[in-house]
Amino acid sequence: MIHDIRNFCIIAHIDHGKSTLADRLLEITKTISEKKGDQLLDDMDLEKERGITIKSHAVQMEYKYNNKIYTLNLIDTPGHVDFSYEVSRSIAACEGAILVVDCTKSIQAQTISNLSLALKNNLIIIPVLNKIDLFDSISEDVMKEIMELVGCKIEDIIPVSAKNGLGINRVLNQIITRIPSPKGDPKAPLQAIIFDSLYNPFRGIEIFIRIKNGFIRKGQKLRFMSTGKVYSAYEIGILKLKRISKNQINTGDVGYIVSGIKNANEVRVGDTITDNQIPAKKAIQKFKEFKPMVFASIYPVDSDRYEELRSSIEKLKLNDASLSFKPESSPALGFGFHCGFLGFLHMEIVKDRLEREYDISVILTIPNVSYIVYMKNNQKVLINNPSDFPEMEKLKKVEEPYILVSIFTKDIYIGNIMSLCIEKRGIMVENHDYMVSRRIKIMYEMPLSEIVFDFYDKLKSVSNGYASFDYNFIGYRSSDLKKITVWINHEKIEPLSLLVHKTKVFFLAKKICKELSILIPKHQFSIPIQVSVSGRIIARETIKAFRKNVTDKCYGGDISRKRKLLEKQKKGKKKMRKIGKIEIPSSTFMTFLKVK
Ligand code: GDP
Numbered sequence: 116m117i118h119d120i121r122n123f124c125i126i127a128h129i130d131h132g133k134s135t136l137a138d139r140l141l142e143i144t145k146t147i148s149e150k151k152g153d154q155l156l157d158d159m160d161l162e163k164e165r166g167i168t169i170k171s172h173a174v175q176m177e178y179k180y181n182n183k184i185y186t187l188n189l190i191d192t193p194g195h196v197d198f199s200y201e202v203s204r205s206i207a208a209c210e211g212a213i214l215v216v217d218c219t220k221s222i223q224a225q226t227i228s229n230l231s232l233a234l235k236n237n238l239i240i241i242p243v244l245n246k247i248d249l250f251d252s253i254s255e256d257v258m259k260e261i262m263e264l265v266g267c268k269i270e271d272i273i274p275v276s277a278k279n280g281l282g283i284n285r286v287l288n289q290i291i292t293r294i295p296s297p298k299g300d301p302k303a304p305l306q307a308i309i310f311d312s313l314y315n316p317f318r319g320i321e322i323f324i325r326i327k328n329g330f331i332r333k334g335q336k337l338r339f340m341s342t343g344k345v346y347s348a349y350e351i352g353i354l355k356l357k358r359i360s361k362n363q364i365n366t367g368d369v370g371y372i373v374s375g376i377k378n379a380n381e382v383r384v385g386d387t388i389t390d391n392q393i394p395a396k397k398a399i400q401k402f403k404e405f406k407p408m409v410f411a412s413i414y415p416v417d418s419d420r421y422e423e424l425r426s427s428i429e430k431l432k433l434n435d436a437s438l439s440f441k442p443e444s445s446p447a448l449g450f451g452f453h454c455g456f457l458g459f460l461h462m463e464i465v466k467d468r469l470e471r472e473y474d475i476s477v478i479l480t481i482p483n484v485s486y487i488v489y490m491k492n493n494q495k496v497l498i499n500n501p502s503d504f505p506e507m508e509k510l511k512k513v514e515e516p517y518i519l520v521s522i523f524t525k526d527i528y529i530g531n532i533m534s535l536c537i538e539k540r541g542i543m544v545e546n547h548d549y550m551v552s553r554r555i556k557i558m559y560e561m562p563l564s565e566i567v568f569d570f571y572d573k574l575k576s577v578s579n580g581y582a583s584f585d586y587n588f589i590g591y592r593s594s595d596l597k598k599i600t601v602w603i604n605h606e607k608i609e610p611l612s613l614l615v616h617k618t619k620v621f622f623l624a625k626k627i628c629k630e631l632s633i634l635i636p637k638h639q640f641s642i643p644i645q646v647s648v649s650g651r652i653i654a655r656e657t658i659k660a661f662r663k664n665v666t667d668k669c670y671g672g673d674i675s676r677k678r679k680l681l682e683k684q685k686k687g688k689k690k691m692r693k694i695g696k697i698e699i700p701s702s703t704f705m706t707f708l709k710v711k
């Protein structure tokens with residue numbers, strides 16, 4: 116029975132065509148009857164808008180090969196560097212991976228990082244060259260690069276057009292003939308690994324699992340091995356485009372369980388579920404945990420909604436195991452949460468999801484990395500919030516996290532990219548890797564804080580989109596950092612504090628003052644904006660008091676225009692946050708980032 120199952124994922128660099136290929140597979144296997152539009156697996160609104168896959172999605176298909184029907188479980192994965200956590204979880208649930216390479220772009224940074232994750236997990240790799248409809252003939256260089264990377268023969272590479280459906284049958288045939296069926300013992304005690312979960316307000320928490328050994332029957336009493344809690348599986352099933360309930364799910368299956376669990380803390384991704392009466396002796400080995408690299412605080416725009424924000428973040432965490440948070444408070448912003456994210460994009464997506472899925476407007480403070488501070492009294496502290504930064508006089512030294520950045524590009528952009536890396540305090544590592552067709556890999560050691568902000572956007576623009584990057588944490592190194600403090604109307608605004616390298620202090624202080632003086636609207640009185648370092652003011656701007664009423668613009672007596680203007684003003688107010696006597700747009704804290 117188990118011989119008829121194939122569990123696989125699709126891995127690729129972003130935009131190389133994973134989601135489009137998944138759509139074609141769903142069509143050919145008649146999992147969907149006809150073309151229903153593009154990117155069926157990207158069901159989160161955000162994914163459609165940003166055109167990227169954020170969450171991994173699982174879907175089951177059936178395919179007939181040599182007169183036998185096979186069950187194929189496809190797990191779509193995100194390609195962006197921030198989401199390698201999701202990729203690694205998907206990979207843990209598969210035996211094979213389709214490696215998609217865009218023939219116009221060839222191998223890029225995340226092609227390599229995702230491939231190496233797959234190889235580490237001993238997955239069978241099926242290399243696919245996508246978008247061949249864009250070329251009359253396939254470039255030999257690209258083929259060579261793939262062969263070199265995967266270690267395969269030229270005839271193993273399947274040329275396809277995910278857009279037109281060309282070559283897709285061959286991909287399906289290879290999935291069946293080359294990827295092994297899941298191992299596992301249907302008669303052994305139940306072991307199922309939780310790879311994802313989702314909060315459903317009506318049904319309680321839905322748990323997504325892959326069964327390694329044994330089976331689950333509807334109504335069975337299940338034990339969660341890390342907590343010891345026992346629940347009844349009152350609904351179980353498999354995942355097609357919708358959930359399909361079943362009476363039994365078996366070894367090798369990817370499926371879901373609903374047990375009416377309401378408490379988010381009881382469901383842990385990576386936990387093993389077993390039978391309560393005949394439990395497995397051991398849990399399945401957990402996934403490698405990813406440490407948060409970027410920190411920022413989230414506060415409700417409306418401070419009365421703190422409790423609501425708390426329950427929303429808890430629910431979101433169910434579906435995003437890589438998010439971490441703890442309560443904090445600040446004199447300027449009240450009660451909120453200090454959160455840890457995998458990267459900058461991850462942070463933005465958490466904010467967007469809170470606002471859309473949970474309908475709660477939030478203020479996100481400036482992100483920062485974590486620092487190791489050595490005090491003169493020989494204490495060593497880890498600090499991931501600039502407001503906790505001790506007085507400069509008490510410090511011996513500060514260390515910040517460094518990463519090794521690998522950048523893939525064409526040789527003509529190398530000059531631009533090198534200047535960008537130098538501006539970001541990068542140090543080149545002396546082993547340029549030339550590949551075929553004038554492509555090159557360069558490596559820099561760089562402070563993580565420098566790429567947290569706009570590195571990705573800048574890299575794209577200086578290379579006309581022909582550069583991709585990936586990074587690994589390499590350790591903490593000492594740095595000459597200063598804490599910049601912002602004062603608005605003589606009030607210290609801790610959430611706007613920043614740690615910056617000493618060479619950038621003056622430049623940034625000036626820019627921050629300028630930017631804030633544009634962002635903060637005029638009030639009835641003038642507002643001084645100041646930036647200080649170690650208690651010394653180093654930059655200053657003043658927002659002049661406004662004299663005119665907004666409605667003064669509508670001379671004459673046009674009442675309706677006047678009303679419209681006032682309404683518009685009221686709407687804008689909702690997104691304002693009062694700090695002392697000053698109304699600050701809640702977006703200030705984000706817009707502010709662009710100055711870095
Ligand atoms: P993902 O980020 O890997 O999921 O990539 P998508 O599936 O979203 O594809 C990225 C873009 O490439 C979309 O605009 C697709 O329409 C386009 N695309 C995907 N496959 C093909 C193909 O075979 N030929 C052409 N011409 N475009 C494709």
Ligand code: MG
Pocket residue numbers: 133134135157166167168
């Ligand atoms: Mg996609």
